Amino acid sequence: MRAKLKLIAALALVLPAAASTQTFQAPRHTAGPSPLLVAGSPTEIQRRADDGTQIERGRSPAGELEEHRKLERALAALQPQRAGTVDAYIVVAALDSDPVFGREARVAGEVLDRRYGATGRTIVLAGTDGRAASNLPRGTPATLAIAFARIAELMDDREDVLVLYTTSHGAPFGLYYNDADNGYGAISPNRMAGMLNGLGIRNRLLIISACYAGVFVPRLQSETTAIVTAAAADRSSFGCVAENDWTFFGDAMINRALRQPQPLATAFEQARTLVAGWEMQIRGQPSNPQVSIGANASRWLTVLEARLPPATEPVGRPALERGQAAASR
Numbered sequence: 001m002r003a004k005l006k007l008i009a010a011l012a013l014v015l016p017a018a019a020s021t022q023t024f025q026a027p028r029h030t031a032g033p034s035p036l037l038v039a040g041s042p043t044e045i046q047r048r049a050d051d052g053t054q055i056e057r058g059r060s061p062a063g064e065l066e067e068h069r070k071l072e073r074a075l076a077a078l079q080p081q082r083a084g085t086v087d088a089y090i091v092v093a094a095l096d097s098d099p100v101f102g103r104e105a106r107v108a109g110e111v112l113d114r115r116y117g118a119t120g121r122t123i124v125l126a127g128t129d130g131r132a133a134s135n136l137p138r139g140t141p142a143t144l145a146i147a148f149a150r151i152a153e154l155m156d157d158r159e160d161v162l163v164l165y166t167t168s169h170g171a172p173f174g175l176y177y178n179d180a181d182n183g184y185g186a187i188s189p190n191r192m193a194g195m196l197n198g199l200g201i202r203n204r205l206l207i208i209s210a211c212y213a214g215v216f217v218p219r220l221q222s223e224t225t226a227i228v229t230a231a232a233a234d235r236s237s238f239g240c241v242a243e244n245d246w247t248f249f250g251d252a253m254i255n256r257a258l259r260q261p262q263p264l265a266t267a268f269e270q271a272r273t274l275v276a277g278w279e280m281q282i283r284g285q286p287s288n289p290q291v292s293i294g295a296n297a298s299r300w301l302t303v304l305e306a307r308l309p310p311a312t313e314p315v316g317r318p319a320l321e322r323g324q325a326a327a328s329r
Contacts, residue, residue, distance in 0.1 A: 094167050141186070166210070224294050224297055231287040237275075259314065
């Protein structure tokens, strides 16, 4: 009996230590795409995307409550606008649970927050960065809509600006939301435009990183909108390997070009040149990133760019490394 008690005591000391050293496993996509977004005619699929379709499955009530609380905390931390000051409100959303998107979103939030002086006015919606379960609210069609609505309550739509960065997979119908085998959804250009226009968010810088992201340009461009996309409406973009720190476009636009105190148009040209060079190295079809800057966007863009901070250095592994970054999305 004494020997048995000694064995139990020894196991009690060893097992917790062993459990604490277990490597975190990021969620994996194993079930394939949801029929909700791939079944039916192109018209039917587009209609679901226009509706902002989202489906969740296998979620525990306790887990959903924790997600609700994370989103509540993030929304409550947003500060109101300052009268007479052009304030930028930053929303960054990783709409896929592959860690490359979670890593990219976190740093994008930091870069954009610093560039546009948005401390206290930045919200990041993202899954894991690959090291541990996410402490951030999930990036989904629903949480993105809620973030837009809260910002619309806080901002002055006559002077303030929404800066949006999304990173995910894309499709001809728009952005594809996929949280491993538990969450599926879509956001089309019509859906995005309907949300922003309906909330009265007129001044906006929209940076959309995904395959086919150019489909958003015709629907979202306006006199007071600047929109940048990672690819043309009929092209893929590259670098979405889960182990990467950056996608091609995220690395070029966020991690390099927007770290420099240079105008948006100049930053875009730098990013486009970088991406084109990387695509040549992997012999990929050019993604052909797009830009549209409305004639009256200069009213807020000039103000924001007059107070840009000094340059910072890129972080993380370059998107084009060890040949891994060739996967399109």
